[in-house]
Amino acid sequence: MLAHEPGTEIDGFRLGERVHMGSMAVIYRLEGSRGPLPLVMKIPRLGAGERSANVVSYEQCRMVLGALAQSVHHPTLVAYGDVETTPYLVMEHIAGTRLDRWIERAPLEAQETARVGHALALALHEIHRQDVVHLDLKATNVLYRASGEATLIDFGLSCHRHLPDLLAAEFHTPVGNWVTMAPEQIVGERSDPRSDLFAIGALLYELATGKRPFGTPDSVAQLKQRLYRDPVPPRAIVPATAPWLQEVILHCLEIDPVERYQSAAQLAFDLANPGQVALGERSERSSRSGLLALARRWYQAREFVASAPPPPATDVTPLPVIVVAISAEETGEPFFEALRRATRRRIDVDGRCRVACMTVVPPATALTDDTPTGRHIKQLVMLRRWAKPLGLPEERLTYHVLESAEPAVALLDYAAVNEVEEILMGWGADASQVSSRAPCSVTIVRPPPVS
């Protein structure tokens, strides 16, 4: 089953060179592809001496990939063989750079860590939105295309929350990557998207420090230490680590999923907007928690029960970002109040959403009577003044002054990159362009009629 020579034909596909040999499957490039995509064939390792889980993992991979809508963030499934006679998967060959090429060069600058992590978080959000949890994120399972977009590969351990989990009954030891595995995965929870966020946290940690947050465990006992032990803060390893980056990384690596980011989109947002990260106690930590806290958590971890995963999220983006765009010409209090009322209605419906207050100003070169910094501050003051009566906690509000000659284009770009769920804006000159081209819902707010 293992040794296929180049040139071997399987169901009309001609095998080329072997590109990967893993513990569960072997991957060959395919020659003379008939379609527009370069293809690979993945064949599970079956037969004497191989694990029975390999075929289950193959089935699971086929089922999950088959259910995913096409996107650049995961390989497209082209064909598959009969599991009883000739199991194989034919998939798009992804030409890209593996994440481990960056890890080799770690520690990286904060900016580069954020860029790599941001692309990964967006890819993850795409599969989470389709109710798939990857559960095996590691440096060799993330590829970056030339465009900069990240693609996740190897869905052999993944879980689709609308399909039966074939792997649930298959393993007795925690399965997945022990370097990046989340605490709840260790105790068998397989349907929480936040487990993937823990894994991203472990990867970001390694990019930022060159070290693994929990080392490389080689026994279940060592693996289980993360049920109660927090990692050494990145700043204790690389003192120059930016506080916001430490905040982001440790936020991902919280033991309880409830304490982590609640969606990959939220993480992507913070990585794209470092200046907006709400700095808390995590950003200041210089050492691991003390003996007392450790003892308490150790005691609790003896009977570790994972928090319940959130319900599948086909219709809702967890912790959505709402953009409130205020243009320079609409600053009157009646309009402000109308916009606040619309925003309140929106945040009452979803009590977790974040509000990004935004205005777009012409590029600095077009300035005549003001300094760029002075103008920037004026705009921020205006945005804060607008947001204050909402009474939202600080961590749910962010403020952005974008520079662009074309406000509509700047808003649309922002919405696309930050997985914005809804834009609330006034009836300015840009409203029609934004509402017709936005990747999300747009609410146009009018000031009340003057009586």
Place this chain on the structure above:
Amino acid sequence: MLELIESHAKRGAIVVLGNHDAAAIGRPVHGMNSQAMAAIAWTRPRLAKSHIRFLDGLPMTVREDNRLFVHASAATPERWTYVTGRRQAAQCMEATDATMIFCGHVHEQRLYYTGGTGYPMAFRPVPGTPIPTGRQRQWLAIVGSAGQPRDRNTAACYALADLSRSRITFFRVPYDHGSAAQKIRAAGLPERLARRLERGS
């Protein structure tokens, strides 16, 4: 209703006997509650001879290729055992070498599947999502009921098995349950049966 099913059967539909059918034609059926008994008592005098002949001729199970159709558990079809959990599912699946078993009797949709060790796994299907059902493992589909739901959803249940692509899709379909409930009341049947259609539980 019965005539509709009969016409489907004439055109080749697979029909198996259910416990209410068996009781309606006078076979001894244990464990029925008073409301069910009332409904059966209402049904009996309304059955024509041809209806009784049709019901009496229905098989307990039908086997077709790797598929088995049965109203209750395949382990003891004539005892009308409910498959309400993984243990009962295991007994049902062990009783046959069919890889795809279709059951009713229990009103909520479930898909059980073998794998690993221990009892089969239970999965609550998401309506409209096709699930691949490979022949290398055993699947037990509880298709759910058309009427008398238990899960607070008034819609009727059905499932489509796509044999050429080896997959099954469960569905829920809304129907005029209000009229159905009115008819139950008009017939003087127990109020509980009408309420269940309206509330879904």
